Amino acid sequence: MARPVIDETHDPARQSWVESAAGHPDFPVQNLPLGVVAPPGGGARGAIAIGDLVLDLGELAASELLEGAAKAAALAGSGASLNALLALGAAPRTALRRAVSALLSDEAYRTRVEPMLHRAEDCTPHLPANIGDYSDFYVGIHHATNVGKLFRPDNPLLPNYKHVPIGYHGRASSVAVSGTPVRRPAGQRRAPDRDAPLFGPTARLDYELELGVWIASGNALGEPIPIGSAGDAIAGISLLNDWSARDLQAWEYQPLGPFLAKNFLTTVSPWIITAEALAPFRTAQPARPAGDPQPLPYLLDEEDQSSGALSATLEVLISTARMRAEGHPPFRLSRTAASHMYWTMAQMVVHHSVNGCNLRPGDLLGTGTISGADSESLGSLLELGEGGRRPVVLPGGEERCFVEDGDEILLAGRLGAPGFVPIGFGPCRGVVHPR
Incomplete structure (x- = not known):
């Protein structure tokens, strides 16, 4: 069984410009878990947790900040379930992780990414996927x-x-x-x-x-x-x-x-x-x-x-x-x-x-x-x-x-x-x- 690669996304020195991510007990920039949430006034959509915030995958996919496999993964995960994203397998998921990690840790992207973030406490969590079995x-x-x-x-x-x-x-x-x-x-x-x-x-x-x-x-x-x-x-x-x-x-x-x-x-x-x-x-x-x-x-x-x-x-x-x-x-x-x-x-x-x-x-x-x-x-x-x-x-x-x-x-x-x-x-x- 191939072991997942340790890369720059796991670097303990990497910091995010999202202030609440620093020292967060669950969701520092080294985590970036996948989920589905409904922001205030909106329907359920794929998201990534970072500190006390969530990043909207749909808004990210619609931007010009991603390309290739990372963009395909974000598009697949932008709906009300992550099934399509999970079906893509490891390579697109890894590409999305690396791209999001770079965006959230480089101050140069802050003004473009910040509008895509929502406070987690204002969002309603949903099951990450439609569970068939x-x-x-x-x-x-x-x-x-x-x-x-x-x-x-x-x-x-x-x-x-x-x-x-x-x-x-x-x-x-x-x-x-x-x-x-x-x-x-x-x-x-x-x-x-x-x-x-x-x-x-x-x-x-x-x-x-x-x-x-x-x-x-x-x-x-x-x-x-x-x-x-x-x-x-x-x-x-x-x-x-x-x-x-x-x-x-x-x-x-x-x-x-x-x-x-x-x-x-x-x-x-x-x-x-x-x-x-x-x-x-x-x-x-x-x-x-x-x-x-x-x-x-x-x-x-x-x-x-x-x-x-x-x-x-x-x-x-x-x-x-x-x-x-x-x-x-x-x-x-x-x-x-x-x-x-x-x-x-x-x-x-x-x-x-x-x-x-x-x-x-x-x-x-x-x-x-x-x-x-x-x-x-x-x-x-x-x-x-x-x-x-x-x-x-x-x-x-x-x-x-x-x-x-x-x-x-x-x-x-x-x-x-x-x-x-x-x-x-x-x-x-x-x-x-x-x-």
Whole structure:
């Protein structure tokens, strides 16, 4: 798998004339993520985030500031979704990134580019792409082990886990952008002391800390993506919260897997951190423990093993209705690392397509919950609260085993590496509302 190139756009000395970009926790000039927003009084259109502002791709494409592949990319991304831009693949996307980086870091272009910028807080975020299909994986081995222990103490990991990237087909229609209200789902659930199920709102609503992987050019039906080309199929990543109703899940998941427990809402952050922006933060996939099987040849690539993981810190925070009323800041529930993935993003893509399944531009893959090995790095309340047996105590004395009405769950993440400017994902949040 070819590794994205580190070029002048990643230079830590590069500064933008956009004042808010300097030291911005998410969107310095070294990031330049892609998204879709609606400025005041306007419709949804493609944009690039820079500091506290967004650059309108439509206005940029209509100017004389771009040419060649960069202009083609801006035109493809100027509509209400980025699907056409994602379909172009890496080369035009890279050309656009380099051109925009130069425009935003050269004072000579300021008077021409500044009118194309809008304040992000005045814009309404939209999903970056029309998602044709969404699949969710289970590559966080600590999460898989922790959950397995709750239900199968003597056999937490099933025999296939270390041989095959486990996943299931999710519901694309209920993937929503950060800020979309979370309406508590209802369904069937059965209490341990009852023989028959009850119908009603979930009593065990949970979050899942994940990364979302956006597909670029994809593949034709019947033509698998080889591991050496998998990087070309990945446009970039976002934060992803796959909300889960654990009591519904426990009752329905056998024999066919998740259904109503998962398909009511999946929240993603609005911006795609492109594969090009991720280049400095690539790191080696952690070595498998002694005795673990080597992946089958179609899943194994030396370049992917040496640079297929990411140096990213991920966090989950909670803000209850009472905390907000009393003026308390959000409380961090956990902090973990993206490197706690047993399978790489490329291996997810390859396995998804190995049977001939066609991935299309704008498709979304979830990594599954990313948890660490200790209690401070768990990516779900199911794990933190040990299945409801050990409540998490919040500031002010509130307790949580699962997410309650009025709670806001916030995901955050930053990528960092020595010698490079750190970049972030932007917000991924949702407030829970009663049924």
